[in-house]
Amino acid sequence: MHLPEIDRYGRGHSPLHRLDPRLKLPALGVFLLATNLTWKLPLAALFLLVAFLLTLLSRLPTNFVLWHLRAPAALGLILAFLLAIFTPGAPLVGPVTREGANLAATVFFKILASFLYFISMVATAPLFRTIQAARALGAPEKLLALFLFTYRYLFALLDRARNLSLAMQARGFREKTDRRTYELKARLYALLFLRAYEETERVLLAMYARGFSNPRVTLPQPLTSAQVLRGLPLLSLALLLLALNFFW
Template identity: 30%
Template sequence: MNLDHDSPVHRLAPEVKIAATVAVTIAIVATPREAFWAFGVYALIVAVLAGIARIPAGWLARRSLVEVPFVLLAVLLPFAGAGERIEWWGLHLSVDGLYGGFNLLVKGTLGVLVALILAGTTSTRDIIAGLDRLRCPAVLTQIATFMLRYLDVLIDEARRMRIARLARGDDPRFLWQLRGFATGVGALFLRAFERGERVYLAMLSRGYTGALPHRPDAGAGVAQWATVATVPLVTAAIAVTATIVT
């Protein structure tokens, strides 16, 4: 999913970008919903980061569609909210619902954009390596590693099973053939479980002791941490200022 560009953000160590992403997201979420100016500053910061990372606006817009269900919920909140109501173009809207809808929309959108900048500048393998350097539980990073390694294998297995069903006259478009589809999903699960057992035994025979080998690179230095820390510090300052002023 990441963009194969060369930018200062791409060259940063993954653990630095992950930590900065989490810190910025927390600052955005902690900002009071009434501080409209703060969210404008956050949007400007996100736009500057996307420009430095050379991420096209269209790329961000297309992948931001993942939050469409939350946008619909934000649109409905002013109509379903309780409390004081105002009239706008013949519509009776809840004041608390308007604040709630704005809060959900702006924080969700900014959070998605920040996460997309991380995904666009960091490969999946590097993200897992960064989580490992940040002392994320080894069980979680290993599960994610194996999932990425064998996801294509399972997708290809499912494709072959679907072709075999179609060759035998199955047509998954009809509702009464849902039972056959469910049986296929169960068979795929069993095959995946058996494959996992075989892989695990093969790893044990090759000396696996519960931890995967680490890559030799040293990771981020003090200079990278100090440079990237400016963005979370600025967003944290904005959040604190907005809380005090509001």
């Protein structure tokens, strides 16, 4: 069991790293809206190309991007295959129709483009800065605090989950599709929840003892005009792509 860190390369010196997350998050929203609006193959290909160029601009390590690309690419390929054979139309190759291939490619490009926009905007800043930006943009503080606490506890509980799995393997547990395996897995889940409950009491008492009452997510410093100017090209590009949907 492994938990990847999306902000492992959040501190860098690329043009995207230098942009404030308060500008990158709205730009990401517009990029995603533009990409999700289109159902035309040339436009989807153009959006993918722009997303690819932005990812190059972010100077994120290729291995890191490829590792995170696995899930959307796999899901996208399965979906594209099904769409290619299920869409009615003129036959192209075997069960694949011309319309099906067109739709499959469009959807696949859109999935990849959405992912690349996401990673180039979110992975180029420490996660805490992105959360602060969300707070500055009006996201509820309680929700963000819950998110930050959950993210923190994930890594604490992960060790316990690893220990439990390791203990099972050390005692010769081998997985099969049978009742015994399911019973043991159910006990593993139950133990994980029990450990979490025990932890809640301990953590809460410790926090109350330190005067905890209301979690706060601090606001970042106000944006300077230089920061806004630096973000304008990105926002303009996002708006241009959005406008293309209506004029293409």
